[in-house]
Amino acid sequence: MRLTFLCSLSLLAAMIVPNFAHAQYAPRDVEQLQTREKPKRDDRPSGPVTAIRPGALLLASFDQNADYSVHLVEFRAGQAAAFTAADTDDSGSLNLFELEAWRVKSLGSLSAPPGNFAFDRNIDQVITRVEFDDALQEMFDRADDNDDQIVEFSEMVRVFSMSRNGLEDRSAEREVRPQRGEGRRGGRRIAP
Secondary structure, X not given: OHHHHHHHHHHHHHHHHHHHHHHHOOOOOOOOOOOOOOOOHHHOOOOEEEEEOOOHHHHHHOOOOOOOEEEHHHHHHHHHHHHHHHOOOOOOEEEHHHHHHHHHHHHOOOOOOOOHHHHXXXXXXXXXXXXXXXXXXXXHHHHOOOOOOEEXXXXXXXXXXXXXXXXXXXXXXXXXXXXXXXXXXXOOXXXX
16 A cells, blocks of 8 residues: 555656746746737728629620620620530520539639529529520629610729728719519619
């Protein structure tokens, strides 16, 4: 029993003594890391924020004559080429696998708008050429701010400024989209 006690005591001493010795010779000028405080609400970044419209990269790829704008004729040709590229089995319609593969290639991501429901309005999991064209036409109409049937590259970008209340559109006119069933398709009203 005495031997067990002495062994336990020597083991305990062997564990404690190095810690005391280390603490005695530890450097005193160790660099202290500063904790970063959360930025205050007034310390947020300010200035303009640029946002690219959904589908802008796809629309920009339809520009055939390098004039930095997509005319309606160019859009129609791009629409046809996009459907042909998406219809990998040449069936004349798209299944969801074809649509999602095309969306990743042309829009950059599955999470990039327009989503699957924008293309498959009747939710039958078959996207016809008419449904495909309608979804792209809606994207074109939304990007065409001045309704001149030409989407300038400058119309594909929105610039916002930071304020205390969040983002504010820096556009001179705020567009108001008609409610479902109001006005013509893709039409816009200017807010008073």
